[in-house]
Amino acid sequence: MFIYAMFQQYFPYELRGHAHKYTQKLVTYFYPYIQITFHELTGEKLKRSDAYFAIQNYLADHTTATAKRLKADVVKGSKSLVLTMDDHEQVMEEFQGIKIWWSSNKNTPKRPSFSFYPKTEERRYYTLTFHKRYRDAITKSYIDKVLKDGKAIAVRNRERKLYTNNPSDSWYEYQSTKWSHVQFEHPANFETLAMAENEKEAVKNDLIKFSKGKEYYTKIGKPWKRGYLLYGPPGTGKSTMIAAMANLLDYDIYDLELTTVKDNSELRKLLIETTSKSIIIIEDIDCSIDLTDDKKKDPVEKKKEEEEKKSKKGSKVTLSGLLNFIDGIWSACGGERIIIFTTNFVDKLDPALIRRGRMDRHIEMSYCCFEAFKLLARNYLDLDDHELFGRIEVLLGEKEITPADVAECLMPKSETEGVESCLRELVKVLEKLKKKKKQGKKEENGDGESGESSSGSGESSSEDYEVAGKGRKRNSKR
Numbered sequence: 001m002f003i004y005a006m007f008q009q010y011f012p013y014e015l016r017g018h019a020h021k022y023t024q025k026l027v028t029y030f031y032p033y034i035q036i037t038f039h040e041l042t043g044e045k046l047k048r049s050d051a052y053f054a055i056q057n058y059l060a061d062h063t064t065a066t067a068k069r070l071k072a073d074v075v076k077g078s079k080s081l082v083l084t085m086d087d088h089e090q091v092m093e094e095f096q097g098i099k100i101w102w103s104s105n106k107n108t109p110k111r112p113s114f115s116f117y118p119k120t121e122e123r124r125y126y127t128l129t130f131h132k133r134y135r136d137a138i139t140k141s142y143i144d145k146v147l148k149d150g151k152a153i154a155v156r157n158r159e160r161k162l163y164t165n166n167p168s169d170s171w172y173e174y175q176s177t178k179w180s181h182v183q184f185e186h187p188a189n190f191e192t193l194a195m196a197e198n199e200k201e202a203v204k205n206d207l208i209k210f211s212k213g214k215e216y217y218t219k220i221g222k223p224w225k226r227g228y229l230l231y232g233p234p235g236t237g238k239s240t241m242i243a244a245m246a247n248l249l250d251y252d253i254y255d256l257e258l259t260t261v262k263d264n265s266e267l268r269k270l271l272i273e274t275t276s277k278s279i280i281i282i283e284d285i286d287c288s289i290d291l292t293d294d295k296k297k298d299p300v301e302k303k304k305e306e307e308e309k310k311s312k313k314g315s316k317v318t319l320s321g322l323l324n325f326i327d328g329i330w331s332a333c334g335g336e337r338i339i340i341f342t343t344n345f346v347d348k349l350d351p352a353l354i355r356r357g358r359m360d361r362h363i364e365m366s367y368c369c370f371e372a373f374k375l376l377a378r379n380y381l382d383l384d385d386h387e388l389f390g391r392i393e394v395l396l397g398e399k400e401i402t403p404a405d406v407a408e409c410l411m412p413k414s415e416t417e418g419v420e421s422c423l424r425e426l427v428k429v430l431e432k433l434k435k436k437k438k439q440g441k442k443e444e445n446g447d448g449e450s451g452e453s454s455s456g457s458g459e460s461s462s463e464d465y466e467v468a469g470k471g472r473k474r475n476s477k478r
Contacts, residue, residue: 054150063091101129188243194372194403223332231346232365235404264321367400380410395430
């Protein structure tokens with residue numbers, strides 16, 4: 001200690017680096033082990049290292065059983081309590097018969113520093129130690145395995161999130177404020193989705209095939225992404241379908257609001273900030289911004305719109321910018337993404353926007369069929385069969401009604417309301433819709449106002465129930 005103190009005080013600073021260099025060489029000549037350090041903060045702006053957190057997840061899952069000193073953290077975004085190695089703790093692991101030591105360390109600067117970027121003063125890092133004869137096995141196989149397993153553990157233990165984009169006025173260089181998020185807790189799944197069974201199975205199989213298709217997409221030379229177009233009238237379950245997709249694949253959701261995006265450049269920045277294993281959705285895309293192809297517009301009309309855009313502070317995202325967002329060069333950033341558009345009026349969309357390769361699969365969310373009704377009856381009333389089912393099947397074949405309206409009728413409104421009253425309420429609504437449809441047809445044909453028929457009233461006649469009995473053998477038109 002005395003010699004080291006004299007060395008620090010009297011040995012010239014310019015020569016200390018050389019002395020340290022040759023001392024390390026001398027020690028390395030006799031010391032047969034290699035050390036690799038993984039720092040928590042890296043780069044000029046001290047960004048958090050993905051490798052560090054992957055190793056942290058790996059060690060928490062594999063080596064905490066042998067560690068004597070542990071640190072318990074409630075990590076934001078994790079489903080459960082996280083146990084990690086405490087500072088200056090060391091554990092041993094074996095890989096293909098090779099002994100490996102991991103140690104957790106930290107350094108605290110002696111002098112306080114002031115920075116524009118608010119970061120912690122402590123510098124944590126992991127040290128990997130192994131014998132030098134196993135250099136190739138550790139650097140080429142083991143470290144890759146640790147990083148891969150650590151990322152998979154992080155995905156498995158994370159709490160899924162629902163993101164929405166912030167206006168660009170709130171973006172800061174030292175903070176990730178482009179997206180705000182809340183915990184995603186929507187309970188929807190394909191088992192409770194009111195849709196024909198064969199259509200649901202086709203969508204599920206397509207999603208599962210995509211999630212396992214990394215090597216296939218690499219082989220065919222395409223980015224690992226897939227587009228879905230959900231179209232149909234309001235209340236047919238488009239948003240519920242998206243939630244069911246996210247729950248099936250365990251993906252995050254990014255709800256992109258185009259009206260708050262100023263231009264195409266900001267759109268690309270938002271895309272870069274999204275993560276893999278996510279669903280990017282643009283709901284009601286036909287109503288958000290004008291996505292008409294500029295080449296098809298009249299020059300006078302085009303000039304007028306440009307002047308209006310300059311005077312207003314609205315979105316300047318163009319059809320070309322959105323197309324590049326979907327399947328351009330920038331769309332290959334990341335991977336394992338699903339892009340979904342929803343619309344009530346598919347005919348309003350530009351064909352270039354929804355062609356195959358951009359929106360690979362078009363899913364029509366249609367009105368409620370009898371098969372979907374039976375699923376709703378099972379979900380809402382725990383009912384598989386009833387004498388009114390035949391009548392409802394006939395009415396569903398004659399009049400269009402959304403699953404949302406059917407679900408509202410089937411939901412009990414009080415403790416005293418039972419199965420019978422809910423089903424009769426649905427029959428009453430369907431018959432009222434049928435009556436309005438008949439009146440509309442008579443007015444179009446010039447027959448004037450129609451009188452009330454027995455089927456149009458709230459009560460059903462005996463003839464109706466005869467038809468209902470036969471209705472079970474008939475197939476619904478939809």
